[in-house]
Amino acid sequence: xNSKAYLITREIFYTLLTALIVFIIMEIVKPNIVQAYINxxxxxxxxxxxxxxxxxxxxxx
Amino acid sequence: xxxxxxxxRIFLFSLLGLTVLILIxxxxxxxxxxxxxxxxxGNSFIISKIKPAERVEDPxxxxxxxxxxxxxxxxxxxxxxYFNLETQRGFDRAKIxxxxxxxxxxxxxxxxxxxxxxxxxLQPLENQIIDNLAWxxxxxxxxxxxxxxxxxxxxxxxxxxxxxxxxxxxxxxxxPAEEKINNYGNLLASSKxxxxxxxxxxxxxxxxxxxxxxxxxxxxxIFTNLxxxxxxxxxxIVVYYKNSxxxxxxxxxxxxxxxxxxxxxDGFYKIAISASDDVITEKIATTQRILSFINRVWLAGTPExxxxxxxxxxxxxxxxxxxxxxxxxxxxxxxxxKLDETYQQFSQVAxxxxxxxxxxxxxxxxxxxxxxxxxxxxxxxxxxxKVNKNTDVDRQGIGYxxxxxxxxxxxxxxxxxxxxxxxxxxxxxxxxYGFIISVPGLLVxxxxxxxxxxxxxxxxxxxxxxxxxxLNIEY
Numbered sequence: 001x002n003s004k005a006y007l008i009t010r011e012i013f014y015t016l017l018t019a020l021i022v023f024i025i026m027e028i029v030k031p032n033i034v035q036a037y038i039n040x041x042x043x044x045x046x047x048x049x050x051x052x053x054x055x056x057x058x059x060x061x
Numbered sequence: 062x063x064x065x066x067x068x069x070r071i072f073l074f075s076l077l078g079l080t081v082l083i084l085i086x087x088x089x090x091x092x093x094x095x096x097x098x099x100x101x102x103g104n105s106f107i108i109s110k111i112k113p114a115e116r117v118e119d120p121x122x123x124x125x126x127x128x129x130x131x132x133x134x135x136x137x138x139x140x141x142x143y144f145n146l147e148t149q150r151g152f153d154r155a156k157i158x159x160x161x162x163x164x165x166x167x168x169x170x171x172x173x174x175x176x177x178x179x180x181x182x183l184q185p186l187e188n189q190i191i192d193n194l195a196w197x198x199x200x201x202x203x204x205x206x207x208x209x210x211x212x213x214x215x216x217x218x219x220x221x222x223x224x225x226x227x228x229x230x231x232x233x234x235x236x237p238a239e240e241k242i243n244n245y246g247n248l249l250a251s252s253k254x255x256x257x258x259x260x261x262x263x264x265x266x267x268x269x270x271x272x273x274x275x276x277x278x279x280x281x282x283i284f285t286n287l288x289x290x291x292x293x294x295x296x297x298i299v300v301y302y303k304n305s306x307x308x309x310x311x312x313x314x315x316x317x318x319x320x321x322x323x324x325x326x327d328g329f330y331k332i333a334i335s336a337s338d339d340v341i342t343e344k345i346a347t348t349q350r351i352l353s354f355i356n357r358v359w360l361a362g363t364p365e366x367x368x369x370x371x372x373x374x375x376x377x378x379x380x381x382x383x384x385x386x387x388x389x390x391x392x393x394x395x396x397x398x399k400l401d402e403t404y405q406q407f408s409q410v411a412x413x414x415x416x417x418x419x420x421x422x423x424x425x426x427x428x429x430x431x432x433x434x435x436x437x438x439x440x441x442x443x444x445x446x447k448v449n450k451n452t453d454v455d456r457q458g459i460g461y462x463x464x465x466x467x468x469x470x471x472x473x474x475x476x477x478x479x480x481x482x483x484x485x486x487x488x489x490x491x492x493x494y495g496f497i498i499s500v501p502g503l504l505v506x507x508x509x510x511x512x513x514x515x516x517x518x519x520x521x522x523x524x525x526x527x528x529x530x531x532l533n534i535e536y
Contacts (some may be wrong), residue, residue, distance in 0.1 A: 007066050017075040017482045023083060032492075033149055036106035038080075 160516035174495030375429025
């Protein structure tokens with residue numbers, strides 16, 4: 001994976017991580033405030049996929 | 062390269078920040094107004110699917126349906142059905158717009174959950190019986206009077222000088238019940254004295270009307286208990302006069318309750334007995350002549366019931382039993398109502414204003430939209446009759462309908478209609494408003510091909526703005 005793609009994926013990974021933490025806190029405070037509009041399961045999957053891509057790229061390099 | 066990464070980071074976190082702000086905006090609705098839409102094919106967290114599943118068909122997505130505004134619809138085949146609206150905050154008003162079409166059904170109503178006892182406050186969406194009347198209409202302050210012949214020039218004139226009660230129907234309008242019986246003294250003189258044994262043992266809760274005309278209020282109830290569980294059963298009797306409670310007594314499980322009111326004002330009284338289904342009213346002894354049970358009686362099981370006679374003014378009589386030994390043929394005037402399965406409700410339309418019902422076995426729940434008495438002499442209904450799915454204004458000799466429902470021109474095909482609700486009086490449990498769609502007479506188990514098809518539902522909510530809430534806190 002070239003370095004630009006790696007860096008973009010890393011940014012997406014950290015943004016999704018922040019988003020998940022913020023959304024989970026929002027859900028604890030006010031249930032369904034996020035889930036009514038955003039599929040958090042999908043977000044979690046995207047975050048995991050981006051994390052796996054980062055790990056595999058690091059391992060290879 | 063580093064600059065590009067920072068730009069990307071700023072962009073992504075700005076997007077996250079914007080998303081959080083939008084979610085908070087949608088939750089608090091700072092301007093007090095928001096619209097939610099429901100499509101039967103969609104998956105919405107805000108508006109739930111219509112349920113129960115056994116009363117609806119699967120949604121159909123098909124442009125051939127000729128849907129004017131969407132491309133998905135769902136048929137309702139049983140009555141009633143429910144859906145929920147989940148909101149992050151409370152609102153004061155809801156405007157529900159329903160896109161629908163129907164086959165055969167005359168009355169469609171929509172309601173909001175009013176209390177935790179699961180009572181709904183219904184509003185009419187469509188009433189074809191009223192829509193099809195070519196009667197003269199007078200409107201005043203949201204009250205509509207429909208008259209077969211023009212005898213009144215205003216609604217006030219109608220209230221000040223109402224016609225014979227038998228000629229009037231109400232629909233979503235509470236016309237005050239009759240207050241006095243004219244010539245009650247003659248009625249007492251001409252009718253048989255009340256016999257305590259004429260009221261059969263009753264099971265569970267019930268309500269009835271009685272009338273006082275220059276006499277004392279005197280009732281004695283004897284209760285027993287089936288004791289099917291170890292829990293205590295509260296038995297409460299409340300006496301109402303002109304919608305206010307004037308007397309109240311309570312016991313636990315079983316015993317005797319005597320209620321005496323010396324020199325009460327003349328008029329109709331409503332007595333409400335609250336009790337579980339384990340409680341049997343073995344005996345009601347009274348000096349009052351009129352005893353009319355409102356909407357429902359559960360005739361308790363007895364060793365030797367004998368022939369049971371009931372008089373009612375209900376337009377449709379419903380019967381149900383949980384006891385296989387009580388399955389029978391019930392005579393409703395000259396028609397047979399077959400009660401041949403337990404836990405199922407059977408019905409028979411009554412074509413006359415007053416109908417006699419005869420049963421050979423008890424432990425049956427008899428219900429209807431009118432009152433029931435155990436003798437003709439004890440029968441009297443002070444309430445005005447309501448428009449229902451069986452209403453035939455010509456057969457019933459009706460001359461007037463008083464209602465809050467605005468009649469519309471009847472049209473076939475897809476309709477879009479709006480109903481308003483006051484949500485300040487609605488019951489909101491854990492952020493959820495409950496709604497009901499009621500189509501009287503729509504049964505899954507009958508073999509009639511009738512249904513109501515729902516296209517889309519829009520719910521426009523209105524409540525206090527954020528500024529109003531903040532200002533209220535300050536003051």
